[in-house]
Amino acid sequence: MGRSIYCVVTAAGSGTRLGNPGPKALVELAGECLLHHALRTLEPLEGLAGVVITAPRDYLETFTQVAQDASLSYPWKVVAGGSTRQNSVYLGLQGLLSFDRGARQVCANDPEAIVLIHDAARALTPLEQFQRVCRAVASGCPAVVPATELVDTVREVAGESFTRQEVAITPAGATPDRSRLRCVQTPQGFAGNVIFAAHQQGREETNTTGGALDDAMLVAHLGYPQYFVAGSRRAMKITYPLDLHLATWMAQNSNRE
Template sequence: MGRSIYCVVTAAGSGTRLGNPEPKALVKLAGSPLLHHALRALEPLQGLAGVVITAPQDYLETFAQVAQGAALSYPWKVIAGGTTRQNSVYQGLQGLLSFDRGAGQVTADDPEAIVLIHDAARALTPLQQFQRVCAAVASGCPAVVPATELVDTVREVAGESFTRQEVEITPAGATPDRAHLRCVQTPQGFAGNVIFAAHQQGHEEDQAGDGALDDAMLVARLGYQQYFVAGSRQALKITYPLDLQLATWLAQNPNRE
């Protein structure tokens, strides 16, 4: 591919829904923190020039210790994330800009750089998924999102919920054609100049940083087309205890694509 790849790994989220008082990225999966698995998954990616990990302010040293323990061959740094995911990614991108040039510094107007935004909670994302995203960006796609087909039928909500006999009930609306719907995952990949411009605009428009659900939505606001590549069931987002149980089984029984 021949192009430098950079990655922001967002890991500043809480572990509340997993029943853990510490940040989610420190929750153990098969004996190691989720962050360890997420960082090791990037290790074989050719062309990786630098990784920024966003962490809660009070856990910067702990996260650095996890990264050191992962014995990574690529340059990395840990910085404080923001109060929202969008703000954390913005801070992560600024961290990429401040890498020493010897570590492969990227510039905000570089159209040749490939920038990945990845979620540490998708700790078991297979290498092939990173490669597919990078290949699509390298082919000229400005914004690339891995996605999977929906398994369940999806219904819209037609009104506010109410309670009857202690049961919460919600009116159902239309049924979208799931053939035209996808579940999106990470890493999302972008041409460097595109993602920096998108997050700069998002940061300026909304200092709270809560105006977009993901990075591709910010890019779409600039008028760029988004593209899908195949995602993987293995790249599940570990949010609830049942997710962690499934991820533990997957880690102990590797699924090769």
């Protein structure tokens, strides 16, 4: 591919919904924490010039130890995340700029750089998904999102919820065409200059600061088109205990989806 690849791994979120009082990234999955799995997956990615891990401020030493124990061959660093995911990614992007670049590497905010934003909670994302995203960015797509098709019918809600005989009820609205909807995943990939500009503007504008659900939304706010590539069921976001049980099964059956 020949392009310098940088990655921000967001790992500053809490594990409350998993029943864990600490950071979600430290929850154990098949003998190793989620962060360990996420970092090891990146190991074979060709052209990887640097990875920044965003961590809760009180856990910087713990996250550093996890990365050290993973014996990673690529450059990495741990930085403190912010109060929101958007702020954490911004801080992670700033951390990418301080990597010592070799003669063949460009800076992370260069148009020729590929910048990936990945969620450590998607710990089992296969290497092939990273590669698909990188190839699409290298082909000229400024913003690339891996996505999967919906398997359930989706309904909009109409009006406000109310109660009837102590049962909460919400009226149903429209039924969107499922064929036009996708579930988005990570890593999301971007041309370096595009994602840096998007986060800088998102930080400056009060109507977007802290509010973007993912990074591609900030890029779209700048007017850049987004492109989808195939996602993977293995890239599920581990949020609830049932997710963790399923991910454990997948980790123990790595050749199956």
